[in-house]
Amino acid sequence: MRADRLMTIMILLQNRGKMTARDLASELEVSVRTILRDMDALSTAGIPVVSEKGKEGGWRLLDNFRSTLSGLHIDDMKALFLFPSGKLLEDLGLNSQALDTREKLFAAIPNTYRNEAQTMWERIHIDASTWRQSEGKVRAxxxxxxxxxxxxxxxxxxxxxxxxxxxxxxxxxxxxxxxxxxxxxxxxxxxxxxxxxxxxxxxxxxxxxxxxxxxxxxxxxxxxxxxxxxxxLPKYDVQVEVDPEIMQRLRFTGKFVQVIETEHQRDSQWLLATVRFHDEQEAIEFLLGFGNKLKVLSPKDLPDKIVALAKSVMDYYQSAE
Known part of the structure; x- marks a missing residue:
């Protein structure tokens, strides 16, 4: 569209200072004649574009002119206001400047985008931390x-x-x-x-x-x-039968377990599921915690190992009495 091309010409001249009609035509993939017509249109619209002749000549904007057009679309503007986690900025020594930076950005954008930017600023906040944060020291x-x-x-x-x-x-x-x-x-x-x-x-x-x-x-x-x-990552898959009432807990227990497949069994109310762990020991310790609400089907030797762990726990507490 011509309006987009005119705005692009202004942005190019602002960023590069001076460009020939041939360079602009090459950049925008149009003819030199089209660029000259665009320059007439910009001038008619009150944009102070001037042509300088000679070996070092070309088109430029008057030095005291600064356009508020940025070439950014509304989605671009929204993205600019989605600042990262304040904790991460603080780690980099930038947190104290974040608000001031956003204020400056808000003042610089075109009026037509300010309502959308203000809405994004007020309604979206990014927090990259976890609920139970165990922050590693970043002394270095x-x-x-x-x-x-x-x-x-x-x-x-x-x-x-x-x-x-x-x-x-x-x-x-x-x-x-x-x-x-x-x-x-x-x-x-x-x-x-x-x-x-x-x-x-x-x-x-x-x-x-x-x-x-x-x-x-x-x-x-x-x-x-x-x-x-x-x-x-190492993978250790376990096939289990699961009481439906613990399925939600099974899905959201921790980062080390992943429910990769579930299906309803025709002759049982329990669900058939495949659960993925990093290794066998992780599976034994995790599955023991569900007691009689979960039954291991395979690997075949895993139930015996879960029972052995349960007995060792019982023996430990009985001997401590």
């Missing part, structure tokens, strides 16, 4: 953040999953907030690695600057890394 976050901004190597003492601490020298590429946890994405010995920031017990920014990979995209890498992690 500010140092890690500095290394990321400055593209400098980072030396750190990192606690592995087994509790052992190792010294690592990495090229920090970016920070990712997953829920309320921070992860450092970094290169180590040429391989991309993810490090949980709460496990970094010591961090120091080195003076050496590293070369950031030109084709690295943090968001794309993280999505692929997350998909690979989920795909490689």
């Amino acid at each position: 976050l500010k140092i890690v953040q500095q290394a990321v901004w400055e593209s400098k190597k980072l030396r750190m003492h990192y606690e592995q999953a087994n509790g052992e601490r190792k010294e690592r020298l990495v090229d920090p590429l970016g920070l990712v907030a997953k829920g309320s946890n921070w992860y450092l994405v970094a290169l180590r010995n040429g391989e991309l690695r993810n490090y949980r920031v709460s496990r970094i017990h010591y961090a120091k920014v080195e003076e050496r600057i590293f070369d950031r990979p030109q084709d690295f995209n943090l968001a794309a890498y993280w999505e692929q890394s997350k998909a690979d992690f989920i795909q490689n």
